[in-house]
Amino acid sequence: MASMFEVLAEPRRREILDLLRTSERPVGDLVERLALTQPAVSKHLKVLREAGLVEVRQDAQRRWYRLRAAPLVEIDEWLAPYRRLWNDSLDALEHHLDTIPDDPEES
Structure with missing residues (x-):
């Protein structure tokens, strides 16, 4: 697993964390705000999730992501x-x- 520094070295991941700092958001909102493709955002979210920096909540068909500041x-x-x-x-x-x-x- 990548170190926390390696995870945070990627600027788009830091942008995702900045967006999640204010509120939990669905993937679609992150895609729109970052002007990235859904697969690109999903890849970044996977890395952040594996590092323990975000957690996901399933709500019907939507996945909501929120920041986990403890790490x-x-x-x-x-x-x-x-x-x-x-x-x-x-x-x-x-x-x-x-x-x-x-x-x-x-x-």
């Missing part, structure tokens, strides 16, 4: 040290900018 915790935990690094760097930049005089005549 994204793995990504969030991996990104945490990098987020801290960026925050530290931005804090240092802010501190440096605060030490620069506003009036060029003052320097």
Whole structure:
């Protein structure tokens, strides 16, 4: 099975997740919004389903997909040290900018 990073590396899969973030949607709606063929959307949904990022609910002839955010915790935990690094760097930049005089005549 592909790693979570491999699954999320595909831009169309991220678009699908973005659409599902707001509400559950049928395949037809995803096809229309993404301007992809139904088989292409279904292939992406299969990969997302196997990774545990989406789940499907059958309603008569329609399949409704919804986001499962829990697996994204793995990504969030991996990104945490990098987020801290960026925050530290931005804090240092802010501190440096605060030490620069506003009036060029003052320097």
